[in-house]
Amino acid sequence: MPELPEVETVVRGLRMALPGRRILSVRLGKTDFIEDPVALEQILPGKRITGVRRHGKFLLIDLAPAVAAADAGSQPAEDTSLLVHLGMTGQLVTSPAESPAPPHTHVFVSLDDGRELRYTDIRRFGQMRILANGGHASALGKLGLDPLEATEAEFTSLIHARRAHIKALLLDQHVLRGMGNIYTDESLWRARIHPRRLGANLKPRELRALYRAVRDVLNEAIRLRGSSVSDYVDADGERGEFQLRHRVYQREGEKCFRCKTRIRRIIVAGRSSYFCPHCQPAPKLKRRPTAPRSRAIRRKSAPRRAR
DNA sequence: CTTACGGCCTGGGTGC
DNA sequence: TGCACCCAGGCCGTAA
Numbered sequence: 435m436p437e438l439p440e441v442e443t444v445v446r447g448l449r450m451a452l453p454g455r456r457i458l459s460v461r462l463g464k465t466d467f468i469e470d471p472v473a474l475e476q477i478l479p480g481k482r483i484t485g486v487r488r489h490g491k492f493l494l495i496d497l498a499p500a501v502a503a504a505d506a507g508s509q510p511a512e513d514t515s516l517l518v519h520l521g522m523t524g525q526l527v528t529s530p531a532e533s534p535a536p537p538h539t540h541v542f543v544s545l546d547d548g549r550e551l552r553y554t555d556i557r558r559f560g561q562m563r564i565l566a567n568g569g570h571a572s573a574l575g576k577l578g579l580d581p582l583e584a585t586e587a588e589f590t591s592l593i594h595a596r597r598a599h600i601k602a603l604l605l606d607q608h609v610l611r612g613m614g615n616i617y618t619d620e621s622l623w624r625a626r627i628h629p630r631r632l633g634a635n636l637k638p639r640e641l642r643a644l645y646r647a648v649r650d651v652l653n654e655a656i657r658l659r660g661s662s663v664s665d666y667v668d669a670d671g672e673r674g675e676f677q678l679r680h681r682v683y684q685r686e687g688e689k690c691f692r693c694k695t696r697i698r699r700i701i702v703a704g705r706s707s708y709f710c711p712h713c714q715p716a717p718k719l720k721r722r723p724t725a726p727r728s729r730a731i732r733r734k735s736a737p738r739r740a741r
Numbered sequence: 742c743t744t745a746c747g748g749c750c751t752g753g754g755t756g757c
Numbered sequence: 758t759g760c761a762c763c764c765a766g767g768c769c770g771t772a773a
Contacts, residue, residue, distance in 0.1 A: 435766065466749095491767080521767050523751080538751085557750040559767050598744075607768085615766065664752095664765075704746070705766065745773080755763085 436520040438581070438612030439655035440666050440674065441488050444526055447669025448486040448551075451528045452495065455483050456546040463540035467521075467555065469563035477514065477564050478543065490577050490611025493518045493526065494565070514566050517573060521559030523665040527552055556665060577611040581648050584610070589645045593633040600636065601629035602703035604648070613648070616661055616683045619708045621647040623682045628714040629700070629707040635717065654679065682708040 436444070460478045465471035481497040488494070495516040518526060529535070531550040535542070541553035541562065553562065565573055579588055592609050593600065603609050604618040613621075622629055624647035627640055636644070660666060660674030663684065667673055681691050685708060686699040695712035 437767090519767080521750090522765075523767095555750095556752070557765095557767095559750065561768085596743095602744080703744090706764090743773100745771100747771090748769090749767105751765100753764090755761105757759105757761090 435522050435614055435616065435664060436524065436660075436666055437491060437614035437617050438488075439617070439652055439676065440660035440668075441491050441493055441520065441612075442656050443660045443668045443674060444520070445486050445488045445493055445669075448493075448495070448526065448528070451549070451669065452483045452545075452551065453485055455549075456500070457481050457483065457497075458544045458546055461542040461544075464558065465540070467540075467558045467561050469561065473564050474516075474541075474562070477566075478516070481514070489574050490580065490607055491519060491614070492574065493520070494570075513570070514564065515570065517561075517563050517565050518553070519561045521555060521557065521561065523557045524553065524555040524560035525665065525667055525671075527554065527667065527669055527671050529671070577607055578609040579611065581610045581612055582652055586642065586645045589648075590638075590641045593636060593641060593644075596633040598633055599629060599702055600627060600631050600633050600644075601705070601707055603633050605703060605705065610648075612652075615705050615707075616663070616680070617648070617651055617655065619683050620681060621651045622714065623708075623710060624651060626713050628716050629702040629709055631717050682710065684708065 457478045457480065460475050462468070462471055462475065468474055480500045482500055483495060484498045485496040486494070487496065495518070497514045497516065520526065528549050528551050531544055531548055535552055536554050538556045539552050539554040543551040545551060579592070593603055596603055600622065601618060604613050604621065605615070619629070621644065625640065625644040627636065627644055655661060655676040658674060658676040658679065659668055659672070661676040661680065662673035663677050682697050685697045688697055689695070690697055690710040690713060693710065693712045695710050697708055698711050699706055699708050701707065
């Protein structure tokens with residue numbers, strides 16, 4: 435699932451292929467994930483691609499008004515961009531125009547070098563829209579800080595003021611932009627913090643460890659070109675390798691790399707959360723109405739409930 | 742203000 | 758072999 439490192443990898447790949455290219459035409463399949471399909475078809479053809487950027491998990495393809503054709507006193511070049519979110523299963527790949535497209539490919543953008551930029555998305559949780567003047571701010575302005583750009587002081591202040599589960603805070607794109615379930619769990623494991631700890635209860639040294647862990651995990655994942663756990667591929671259709679370095683994500687029942695304790699899975703903030711119960715001790719239970727102390731005798735076979 | 746939860750969507754795995 | 762069901766989890770809208 436594309437999170438910050440995966441989107442960053444796609445962006446870097448597209449930067450090799452897109453800037454300088456002119457868009458010839460657009461062909462659409464299913465369009466229910468596109469905000470305004472007609473606008474896409476009308477605005478893109480003729481535009482020249484000037485750059486590719488990442489903002490959190492969003493990807494922006496910047497566009498200029500074709501050539502300097504309107505040299506007769508044109509308007510101050512409007513800033514138009516194609517905004518893409520890959521959702522869960524989105525892929526943005528450039529291919530030779532004549533090569534067969536994989537199933538579930540719904541956007542075909544033909545370029546002036548004989549290649550084609552294609553958007554493939556099995557589940558269509560992604561989104562695509564045209565941003566014109568001012569649209570950038572309204573679409574992206576509410577997102578939080580980029581975890582790789584935030585200073586430790588900024589990071590600390592974002593977390594320390596909040597009484598939500600740290601897992602939820604790291605996932606909240608309005609707090610930090612770019613983290614998803616994989617990198618949240620991996621960062622918490624590295625920092626030895628239980629996903630149900632509250633942000634406000636983290637000690638200064640824990641906040642420092644978490645800040646470092648987030649940066650280290652994200653940077654290493656970018657270096658390995660992302661995690662390919664389901665459908666993720668980069669702009670050339672290649673898989674990443676960081677899934678080979680996962681320490682907790684999707685490792686329920688396997689041994690912790692630090693202490694050999696079995697990794698557990700619980701639901702926090704509505705998401706599967708993998709952690710080591712020994713390295714990441716649970717917070718003190720919120721006082722419940724006289725919880726009977728020792729009743730842990732019901733630990734029978736506990737069959738690994740296969741779903 | 743906060744957090745919780747359902748809905749969207751498809752394919753792969755599992756149980757019967 | 759077939760088939761119903763659960764689950765993955767991005768984000769958003771709505772409820773509490």
